[in-house]
Amino acid sequence: xxxxxxxxxxxxxxxxxxxxxxxxxxxxxxxxxxxxxxxxxxxxxxxxxxxxxxxxxxxxxxxxxxxxxxxxxxxxxxxxxxxxxxxxxxxxxxxxxxxxxxxxxxxxxxxxxxxxxxxxxxxxxxxxxxxxxxxxxxxxxxxxxxxxxxxxxxxxxxxxxxxxxxxxxxxxxxxxxxxxxxxxxxxxxxxxxxxxxxxxxxxxxxxxxxxxxxxxxxxxxxxxxxxxxxxxxxxxxxxxxxxxxxxxxxxxxxxxxxxxxxxxxxxxxxxxxxxxxxxxxxxxxxxxxxxxxxxxxxxxxxxxxxxxxxxxxxxxxxxxxxxxxxxxxxxxxxxxxxxxxxxxxxxxxxxxxxxxxxxxxxxxxxxxxxxxxxxxxxxxxx
Amino acid sequence: xxxxxxxxxxxxxxxxxxxxxxxxxxxxxxxxxxxxxxxxxxxxxxxxxxxxxxxxxxxxxxxxxxxxxxxxxxxxxxxxxxxxxxxxxxxxxxxxxxxxxxxxxxxxxxxxxxxxxxxxxxxxxxxxxxxxxxxxxxxxxxxxxxxxxxxxxxxxxxxxxxxxxxxxxxxxxxxxxxxxxxxxxxxxxxxxxxxxxxxxxxxxxxxxxxxxxxxxxxxxxxxxxxxxxxxxxxxxxxxxxxxxxxxxxxxxxxxxxxxxxxxxxxxxxxxxxxxxxxxxxxxxxxxxxxx
Numbered sequence: 001x002x003x004x005x006x007x008x009x010x011x012x013x014x015x016x017x018x019x020x021x022x023x024x025x026x027x028x029x030x031x032x033x034x035x036x037x038x039x040x041x042x043x044x045x046x047x048x049x050x051x052x053x054x055x056x057x058x059x060x061x062x063x064x065x066x067x068x069x070x071x072x073x074x075x076x077x078x079x080x081x082x083x084x085x086x087x088x089x090x091x092x093x094x095x096x097x098x099x100x101x102x103x104x105x106x107x108x109x110x111x112x113x114x115x116x117x118x119x120x121x122x123x124x125x126x127x128x129x130x131x132x133x134x135x136x137x138x139x140x141x142x143x144x145x146x147x148x149x150x151x152x153x154x155x156x157x158x159x160x161x162x163x164x165x166x167x168x169x170x171x172x173x174x175x176x177x178x179x180x181x182x183x184x185x186x187x188x189x190x191x192x193x194x195x196x197x198x199x200x201x202x203x204x205x206x207x208x209x210x211x212x213x214x215x216x217x218x219x220x221x222x223x224x225x226x227x228x229x230x231x232x233x234x235x236x237x238x239x240x241x242x243x244x245x246x247x248x249x250x251x252x253x254x255x256x257x258x259x260x261x262x263x264x265x266x267x268x269x270x271x272x273x274x275x276x277x278x279x280x281x282x283x284x285x286x287x288x289x290x291x292x293x294x295x296x297x298x299x300x301x302x303x304x305x306x307x308x309x310x311x312x313x314x315x316x317x318x319x320x321x322x323x324x325x326x327x328x329x330x331x332x333x334x335x336x337x338x339x340x341x342x343x344x345x346x347x348x349x350x351x352x353x354x355x356x357x358x359x360x361x362x363x364x365x366x367x368x369x370x371x372x373x374x375x376x377x378x379x380x381x382x
Numbered sequence: 383x384x385x386x387x388x389x390x391x392x393x394x395x396x397x398x399x400x401x402x403x404x405x406x407x408x409x410x411x412x413x414x415x416x417x418x419x420x421x422x423x424x425x426x427x428x429x430x431x432x433x434x435x436x437x438x439x440x441x442x443x444x445x446x447x448x449x450x451x452x453x454x455x456x457x458x459x460x461x462x463x464x465x466x467x468x469x470x471x472x473x474x475x476x477x478x479x480x481x482x483x484x485x486x487x488x489x490x491x492x493x494x495x496x497x498x499x500x501x502x503x504x505x506x507x508x509x510x511x512x513x514x515x516x517x518x519x520x521x522x523x524x525x526x527x528x529x530x531x532x533x534x535x536x537x538x539x540x541x542x543x544x545x546x547x548x549x550x551x552x553x554x555x556x557x558x559x560x561x562x563x564x565x566x567x568x569x570x571x572x573x574x575x576x577x578x579x580x581x582x583x584x585x586x587x588x589x590x591x592x593x594x595x596x597x598x599x600x601x602x603x604x605x606x607x608x609x610x611x612x613x614x615x616x617x618x619x620x621x622x623x624x625x626x627x628x629x630x631x632x633x634x635x636x637x638x639x640x641x642x643x644x645x646x647x648x649x650x651x652x653x654x655x656x657x658x659x660x661x662x663x664x665x666x667x668x669x670x671x672x673x
Contacts, residue, residue: 041490043598045498176643204643208602210593213392214638214645217385235500235594246511246518247388267502267594 031074032067032322034059034315035094036104037115042082043208043233044108046263047307051129052077053300054308055104057292058315068319069326075315080106084114091115095122101328104314105143106130107307108232110178116140124330125337127314129306131257132182136355142330144337146310146317147280147347148359150179150230150256152380154186156278156362157228157254159378162197164364165252165276167226171201171219173240174230180204183230183256200224207233212240216247230256231264238267245271252276260365260372261305275367276375280347281309282363284374292346303372306347313345317358348377384516389634395523397630398530402585403607404614404622405533406578412554412617413574414466416477420485422604424579425586428454429595430492432587433501443506451583458579462572470571489597498597505591526588530623533581537619550574606633609653615663624664628652 036055039048055075063072076097078090087106094100095118102125105112109132116135119126119142128135128143133151136143161167170191174184184202191197201222203215219227227249231237237258244253252275258264259277283293283304292312296304320343321336322328340358343350350358361379365372403421410418431453435446465484469477507521541547552560553570561567586600593599610629614621629649636648656663 041493041498041597043596045493045597046500049498206643206646208598209645210602211392211396211634211637213389214634214642217388217638218642221385235596235598238500238594239592246520248518263500267500269502 030071032069032071032319032328033074033076033097033100034102034104034318035091035097035100036075036077036311037080037087037090037094037106037111038077038104039082039086039106040077040079042080042086043235044082047107047234047261048080048082050262050300050302050305050307051107051311054296054304054311055315057295057299057308058312058319062316062319068322069328073315073319076100080111082108084111087111087115088118091118091122095124100124101322102318102330102333103127104311107147107310108177108179109135109182110232112143113178116143119143125318125333127311127318129310129314130179132178133186134178134182136357141334141356144314144334144352144356144358146314146345146350146358147257147306148362148380149357150183150186151189152360153256153278153362154183154188154190155380156364156378157187157256158190158194158197160276160278160364161226161228161252161254162191162194165226165254167252168194168197169200169223169225170197171203171222171224171227171251172199172229173201173203173205173215173219173227175232175236176204176206177232179232180230187228187230205236207236209236210239212236212243213247215240216243216249219244219249219251220247225251227251227253228255229253229259231258234258234261234263234267237264238271241268241271241275254278254364257281257306260367261307262303265367265370265372269370272367273369277365277367277372278362279306279365279372280359280362281306282365282372282374285363285377286344286348288344289346289348304346309346313347313350313358316345317343317350385638387517389638390631391517391519391523393631393634394627395520395526395630396634397610397627398523398526399585399589399603399626400607400610400629401530401623401626402526402533402588403582403603404610404626405537405619406581406585407607407611408617408619408622409574409581410578411611413550413571414470414477416466416474416481417608418578419478419481419604419608420461420465420488421578421582421607422600422602423485423488424454424457424582424600425589425603426595426597426600427457427488427492428583428586429503429590429599430496430501431583432590433496433503433595437501437503447587450587451580454579454583455576458576459572461579462575466571466575467568485601489600493597501595503587503590503595520592522588522591529584529588533584534620534623541619546573606649609649611663612653613656613663615665618663618665621663621665 059073080087080090105126105128107129109130112130131150133149174180254276260279293304325332325336338352340352352358363377364375406421431450435441435449465480505522511520549565610625614625633649637645
């Protein structure tokens with residue numbers, strides 16, 4: 001059989017265009033796919049489970065209401081192993097599926113920094129829960145944050161400690177990862193702007209420490225009358241809180257959101273009674289928070305916390321934005337997310353700014369014998 | 383001075399945990415000439431067994447402890463038959479890789495069976511600790527130190543004053559000669575794995591009320607315990623104990639007086655220094671290549 005020039009050209013054209021056509025057909029498949037990087041294994045596997053439950057609850061609600069652009073939403077989860085290499089691998093696996101329209105990243109800032117270059121290359125919206133302020137201020141237009149960033153938490157912790165509790169000499173304890181370092185710096189910066197407030201101790205620690213005796217003794221020696229902290233892992237917070245009480249440190253303690261998450265409360269038990277925390281999610285803070293708490297408890301059988309509330313809001317807002325954009329073009333979705341105003345989510349009211357930050361304030365809660373009680377909401381501008 | 387005493391107590395407490403796990407490393411190394419990288423996972427599995435018996439099934443602590451150790455003895459035997467025995471005639475490298483594989487298998491099996499949630503295991507005493515002057519003595523750390531001391535004494539008595547201990551020593555020194563003398567080498571190695579699993583298990587159960595029970599707890603401790611065995615002298619029981627205690631004290635004081643974030647760095651800095659200047663460790667003897 002001879003191959004004519006016309007046949008050859010047709011075959012070549014078909015072989016070049018077919019994969020693209022197949023890819024497009026798959027992108028226009030039966031479901032609207034959202035990729036999610038979650039810690040299925042590793043130290044944060046438990047909170048990863050909560051994050052998946054939150055996202056799936058939102059997917060179910062969206063599908064029940066008719067889905068997105070007439071399609072049912074499907075969540076594709078990849079294990080990020082709670083590590084930086086793990087999330088880079090998980091994201092690249094998800095990104096290779098061209099029919100995924102957007103992604104959910106991590107709640108951990110350090111992982112989000114690691115995958116940021118890939119997220120930029122892929123050029124599709126990534127919903128994030130990491131609170132390092134830099135994440136939405138470093139030229140990555142595809143990151144959209146569904147928790148208030150640490151510049152707000154630092155201001156709120158400082159405001160509450162100084163103006164409500166009346167304490168001015170601070171000890172700050174923070175993880176040395178991206179989240180903890182940024183948080184500690186945000187708190188120190190906020191205190192430097194308050195008249196009379198000072199930082200007596202600014203102490204970093206490395207994650208997965210087995211012992212905090214040196215840190216606790218440093219707090220005692222510093223003469224601080226109030227403690228602020230940014231802990232990344234609940235195990236560390238549990239060990240620290242116990243040793244704090246054992247070694248007789250009883251000064252008021254206002255912590256970052258991890259101090260009120262469900263795993264930390266279980267591990268630390270009475271050692272965290274009487275402490276305060278900034279919480280992006282507080283069940284009694286709004287009607288949206290209460291409604292989420294109700295459906296989450298029915299499914300997860302534990303109290304809700306920010307691990308699940310941010311993914312719930314992220315999926316809800318993303319689907320809303322795609323519907324509003326009317327197409328899955330990444331730029332159109334981006335513009336639709338940035339246009340979201342006064343959306344009542346589980347975490348609070350979303351008003352996205354040009355950087356991609358949706359929330360701008362924090363709730364203050366207190367631990368009353370293991371029960372988290374809402375105190376008040378402080379908007380950063382106030 | 384108060385601070386120094388407090389740091390010393392905590393350093394010795396955490397060092398005793400490293401020492402217990404290091405002891406397991408040493409015993410298996412002496413018997414088989416390989417490093418068992420699943421030793422840390424033995425601690426983790428034992429802690430989870432304790433959670434199952436004491437927390438989930440509400441058994442009395444003593445019974446739960448015995449049941450957990452029985453489970454660990456069984457695990458040690460299975461580990462020997464499944465990981466070491468099939469590769470016993472190969473070089474050390476495949477065996478070491480098999481132990482790494484086994485450690486991943488154990489961690490993921492527990493994850494699949496029990497889920498990712500860290501668990502709380504209460505301490506053995508109702509009183510969490512006692513205040514002696516300016517120093518707070520955590521009762522769990524006191525128990526760990528006491529148990530380490532007892533086990534050191536037991537090891538000495540067992541290996542130096544019992545026929546079984548001497549047979550184990552003979553097996554570890556020269557398997558062929560031991561075999562010629564009628565010592566059942568395979569049974570001795572099996573016994574070593576069982577004993578090492580028990581030691582790792584005791585360490586895991588004792589440290590669980592302090593560090594919580596999690597999938598990662600074993601690997602965190604094992605890394606330091608491995609460093610302790612090198613510092614003390616690989617293959618030397620008293621070296622493992624001294625190495626473990628020294629490591630605990632060095633990292634605690636290093637964290638307090640130099641830098642908290644570099645706490646782990648001090649331990650491994652000491653390890654590197656030993657590898658460069660005294661690779662045989664504190665108590666190890668220099669081994670010359672035979673002509």
